[in-house]
Amino acid sequence: MTTTLSLDEGLGFEKGETLNCVSYCAAKDIIAAGTGRGRIAMWQRVSSLSLGEEAQGQWKLQTPTEFEGNITQLQWGSSLNLLAANGVSTVLILCEHVMSAHFSQQVAAVQLTPSQLSLHNFGSGSQLSLRCDSHVKGVCVTKDTVAVWNGKQVTVYELSGTALRSAGSFPCESQALAMYEENIYTVEPNRVQVRTLQGTVKQLLVFSEVEGNPVLLSVCGSFLAVGTDTAHFKLFDLSRREAKPHCSAKNLSEVASNVGALLSVKCNANGSQVSILVAQVSGRPDHKVYFYDVEMDTVSHFDFFTGRPPSGVSQAEDPESGPSQNAELRGRCPISQFWDESEPRLFACETVRTADPRRSSLPDGLGEVEVLVVSFFCTQEHGLLLQDSYLKPAGMQALLALDVPFYYFSCKPGEGEADSEEPPGPAPAPAPQSSAPPGPQASGPPMVSRRAFRDFVGLEECDKPTRDAMLNFSFYLTIGDMDEAFKSIKLIKSEAVWENMARMCVKSRRLDVARVCLGNMGHARGARALREAEVEPELEARVAVLATQLGMLEDAERLYKSCRRYDLLNKLYQASGQWQRAVETAETHDRVHLRTTYYGYAKHLEATGDRNMALVYYEKSDTYRFEVPRMLLEDVLSLEIYVNKMKDKSLYKWWAQYLESQSDMESALRYYEYAQDFLSLVRVHCYLGNIQKAAEIANETGNRAASYHLARQYESQEEIKQSVHFYTRAQAYNNAIRLCKENGLDDQLMNLALLSNPEDMMEAACYYEEKGTHMDRAVMLYHKAGHFSKALELAFSTQQFAALQLIAEDLDESSDPALLARCSDFFIKHSQYQKAVEMLVAAKKYHEALQLCLDQSLTITEELAESMTVSRDSKDLPEDARKELLEKIADCCMRQGNYHLATKKYTQAGSKLKAMRALLKSGDTEKIVFFAGVSRQKEIYIMAANYLQSLDWRKDPEIMKNIIGFYTKGRALDLLAGFYEACAQVEIDDYQNYEKALGALTEAYKCLAKAKMRSAEEQEGRLAELQHRITLVKRFVQARRVYEEDPGEAVRLCDTLLEEADLDPAVRIGDAYGFLVEHHCQQGSYQVAHRKLEEMLKRLPSVNVSYYVSQRSLEALQLAMGVALGGTRGPPGGRSDRRDSGGEEDEVEEDEALEAHQGD
Structure with a gap:
């Protein structure tokens, strides 16, 4: 991008002044140019982050540096970025330093040139210019005194009205200087000197070697803050005749990390707080401002890099407004700091964005970067509280001080009251001395400008009570103490004050306070707008409404953007x-x-x-x-051109209507055609008598409105057929029907009526009925129109049975019951029983419908059953009648073998036992188990268990589990005992597993003992019998158990057992004899074994011996005795040998199942 730079006469250049040479400094982004009249022009590149990208190439011209002669050459050089200027007779080296400035007690001093100062007394309004006889390195002012020093000499002036008088001058090489009343404070190694205005040292404030050398001095109120080169700081009380230490020296590096040198040390007006800016060890300015509480002896800080204090520092923060404020303060670095001279709670600092590379050190010109002025309330109780923040006003160079109700800024000449934005320029030195003598000179343009606090706009001239009240209100509003806030302003009657407080509420976002302020202002419009804004969900939007009413449009804009x-x-x-x-x-x-x-x-x-x-x-x-x-109505020609250019149908139509109003029918027809407005085309053609052309347009386009208009034209000319035709195309069937009736067009009437709405159908049906001809058409039209009763009446009276069937298909339960009954009678007569049943159901004659189903053996489907089912909340039938109907439906389903549907209806009727019986007949085991589980009735549990016993429960453990569970839930312990007995018998008969049989019998005994049978005697008899069986089984089990250890004892026990008369079925005789035969065969006593076998055959003549005695033992016995053994009959009950291939596996499965269910 190419930019042309030129000189500005307003900054002191002359018209026609030419540039002789140019030099650019990349480190400072400055272009320097020498002119033929002894001036050096400098352009500073603007890199404000608030500007857009296009502004990156903008350059701002600085105030010129002047000396005698023609400048022929300029050159930047050295590590200090000095500028060498070659004139006709001299060579000068210029260095850049920050202009000195100071403000105190309503007096401000700002350096204009290396040797000239501008003084401004805001108390008296006077302004003076002071020219010194040496280069000014620093300046310090009080209400009556001005001290200027150049690093070697201090000169003191007394200020009296509009005059300056020299009060003294003394040599001093102090690099820092401060004043309080009649004392001047200077520094030297390890001490601060307290001097008179004439330089006499009257007190020394000594610092130890550890505390370091004083390098920073600052006075606020009656307190002196001193900072040393070892990061120590100390506070002195100056209110007495001699300065006294207010607090001992503190080493900041001991309580804060990464502390290098102190850059600025300031105290507040009552000496309770000390604020410190530091550089890090690397030399870069720290992002933090440190605060030392003198009374509490604690150090805290605010970190501008994060935009918030650490957790140790309190901060009143609106949860909704806090994040946006933090974002505004985030990513910054403080560059200067100030306490209010009279208000000890008020603190302010200037901050710049850390993104700018020039911010790695304190910037020389602060106008080029986005500077944010931030003010805080700082108290011991509440810590650091954000009071306000805003961008430094345009044209202001640097903040000098704050003194309620104003901020004081240094500025360039002529910019004190302007809004132009110009960066500050460097002050080159040395420069040729002017011939004017040192001392006060005529005043020039103001170099200091003041801007009112946000809370004091409009109240700049308020008295001290009002100022204090406003400050207290702002403070209490910040901490959220509304009671104290309103107490502080309750006596204020000024409308301007209340308006200011309302403006405060925009910043603090306290709408509750704003309502009170608006009320005291009498701002009815604002109060109403604020009340109406309550519907907005975002706090920022409601606050923006308040800002708008107060004329704070920029704030309103920012708030709307923040809440999107x-x-x-x-x-x-x-x-x-x-x-x-x-x-x-x-x-x-x-x-x-x-x-x-x-x-x-x-x-x-x-x-x-x-x-x-x-x-x-x-x-x-x-x-x-x-x-x-x-x-454009008044400019018809322009309007016609616009219409033709746009080619829009709506515009064509508007223009055609305009032409028609002007009687230009031909042009109107053309534009109506462009607009495709066929109604207007037909209308105009009819008006012109071109009815044939109109008919062609209507037929071609099919436009309904055009057809209707044309039909009216034909009707007026009594061309009935054409009129009916176009009424039909326009879908105006009622008009077409009217003409057909009036003119006897019956054939067309039927078709038109079927196309039309129900009202027209009724009208046509009445017409046919009245004429007495085409009654079938009348019935059809009544039916189509939804008048079923009339259609049925007419169908019955004219014996149109085909039509009757069609009508019946559209009848439902909302139809007239009498009609439905007549239809059902009709269908019964014609043997269409299914349709008759549907009619009876629709008529809510459920009992007749059921009887018809039974008489004619009609299957009751689920759909039919549901249609006959009356809901619980229905008012057609009482609850008893409803249940009775459901049971009848279920009974009918039972007769037809539809057990599932019967179950459903019995259940709906509340007859769960009947439902269970129906379900048992269906044989659906899964549903039986489910139904028993959800019914939770004793009888149903027993029925389900009884049913499950009829199944092959021996092979299905789940069935056995359900049997035991259902008997238990049904409290049928006697039946459960019987089931356990059956289980025991299965174990004996099928698997000869007497151990499991003994367990099952024991469970049976327990259940029977707990059971509550009707007959106690019968229960005792069963228990005795069961106990005897358990004893016999237990003895046989004992014999088999002791066999391994004492076979003789086992044989004796078995022999004794065989002597029992009622041994079988508790212990099968064959099993006992088989045990003895097996034993004697193993012992080789084949004679005894043969004798026992013979005894068994005598007691069990029809048994198969191989079922009880192993084949191997039989073969050994046959071989030993030489006789044939083994019967041909099978075991009792047709059971197979337990020793076949699948016996053991089945036995294991059954055993596991039984154990599981016994456990349950």
Whole structure:
């Protein structure tokens, strides 16, 4: 990008002044140029982050540096970035340093040139210019005194009204200087000197070697803050005749990390707080401001890098406004700090963004970067509280001080009251001395400007009580103590004060306080707007409404943007006349209101006379079809050109109507055709008598409105057929029907009636009925029109049975019951029983429908059953009748073998036992188990268990589990005992597993003992019998168990057992004999074994011996005895040998199942 730089006469250059040489310093981003008249012009590149990218190439011209002669050459050099200037007779080296400035007690001093100062007394309003006889390195002022020093000499002036008088001068090489009343404070190694105005040392404030050398001095109120080169600081009380230490020296590096050198040490007006800016060990400025509480002896800090204090420092923060404030303060670095001279709670500092590379050290020119002035309340109880923050005003160079109700800034000549933004310029030195003598000179333009606090806008001249009340109100509002806030202002009656407090509420976002302020202001419009804004969900949007009412449009804009309420921002721009910004907002963020914004802008442009742009925005808002003709109506030629250019049908139609109103029918017809407005074409042709042409257009286009208009024309000319035709095309069937009835067109009447609505159908049906002909058409039309009763009456009276069947298909339960009954009778007569049943059900004659199903053996489907089921909340049947009907439906289903449906209906009727019986008949085991589980009735549990016993429960453990569970839940312990006995018998008969049989019998005994049988004697008899069986089984089990250890004892026990008369079925005789035969065969006593076998055969003549004695033992016995053994009959009950291939596996499965269920 190419930029042309030129000189400005307003800054002191002359017209026609030429540039001789140019030199650029990349480190400082400065272009220096020498002129033919002894001036050096400097342009500083602007790199403010608040500017857009295009501003990166902008350069700002500085105030010129002047000396005698023509400048022929300029060159930057050395590590200090010095500028060498070659004149006609001299060579000068210029260095850059920050202009000195100081403010105290309403007096400000600002350096203009290396040897000239501008003094401004805000108390008296006077302004003086002081020219010194040496280069000024620093300046310090009080209410009556000005001290200037150059690093070697201190000169003191007394200020009296509009005059300056030299009060003394003395040599001093102090690098820092401060004043309080009649004392001057200077530094030297390890001490601070307290001098008189004439330089006499009257007291020494000594610092130890550890504390270091004083390098920083600052006075506020009656307290002196001193900072040393070893990061120590100390506070002195100056209110007495001699300075006294107010607190001992503190080493900041001991309580804070990464502390290098101290850059600034300041104290507040009552000496309770000390604030410190430091450089890090690396030399870069720290992002933190440190605060030392003198009374509590604690150090805290605020970190501008994060935008918030650490957890140890309290901060009143609105949960909704806090995040945005933190974001505003985040990523910054403090560069200067100030305490209010009279208000000890008020602290302010200047901050810059850390992104700028020049901020690695304190910037020389602060106007070029985005500087944010931040003020805080700082108290011991509440810590650090953000009071306000705003960008440094345009044209201001640096903050000098704050003294309620003003901030004081240094500025360039002429910019004190202007809004122009110019960066500060360097002060080159040395420069040729002017011939004017040192001392006061005529005043020039002001170099110091003051800006009111946010809370004191409009109250700049208020008295001290009002000022204190406003400060207290602001403080209590910040900490959220509304009671104290209102107490502090209860006596204030000034409307300006209340307006100021309302403005405060915009910053603090306290709408509750704002309502009180608006009420005291009498601002009815604002109060109403604030009340209406309560519907907005975002706090920022409600606060923005308040800001708008108070005229704080920039704040309102910022608030709307922060909460992303671009719709309200759009309205704000429109209301304030910022239409271009409103359009941009609508296009980028508020597209919902884009058209309305375009329309509003177009109306605004039309009102201001800019018709061309208004036309553009009417088009964008899509309202041009009616707004542009209205706007251009007085300029018919322009309007015609616009209509032809746009080629829009709506515009064509509007223009055609306009031409028709002007009786230009031919042109109107042409534009109606362009607009494809066929109704208007037909209308105009009819008006002109071209009815044939109109008929062609209506037939070709099929336009209903055009056809209707043409039908009316034909009707007026009594051309009935043409009129009916076009009424039909227009779908105006009632008019066509009317003409057909009036003119006896019965054939067309039927077709038209079927196409029309029910009312027209009824009218046509009445017509046919009245004529007495085509009764079938009348019935059909009544049916189609939904008048079933009339259609049925007519069908019955005229014996139209085919039509009757069609009508019956559309009848439902909402139809007249009497009609439904007649239809059912009709269907019964014609043996259409299914349809008759449907009619009876629709008529709610459920019992007749059921009887018909039974008489005619009609299957009751689930759909039919549901249609006969009356809901619980129905008023057609009482509850008893409803249940009775359901049971009858279920009974009918039972007769037809539809057990599942019967179960459902019995259940709906509440007859669960009947439902269970129906379900048992179905044999659906899964549903039986489920139904028993959900019914939770004793009888149903027992029925389910009894049913499950009829199944093959021996092979299905789940069935056995359910049997035991159902008997237990049904409390049928006697039946459960019987089931356990059956289990025991299965174990004996099928598997000869007497151990498991013994367990099952034991469970049976337990159950039977707990059972409550009707007959106690019967229960005792069963228990005795069961106990005897258990004893016998237990003895046989004992014999088998002791066999391994004592076979003889086992044989004796078995022999004794065989002597029992009622041994079988508790212990099968065959099993006992088989045990003995096996034993004797193993012992080789084949004679005894054969004898026992013979005894068994005598007691069990029909048994198969191999079922009880192993084949191997039989073969050994046959071989030993030489006789044939083994019967041909099978075991009792047809059971197979337990020793076959599958016996063991089945036995294991059964055993596991039984154990599981016994466990349950």
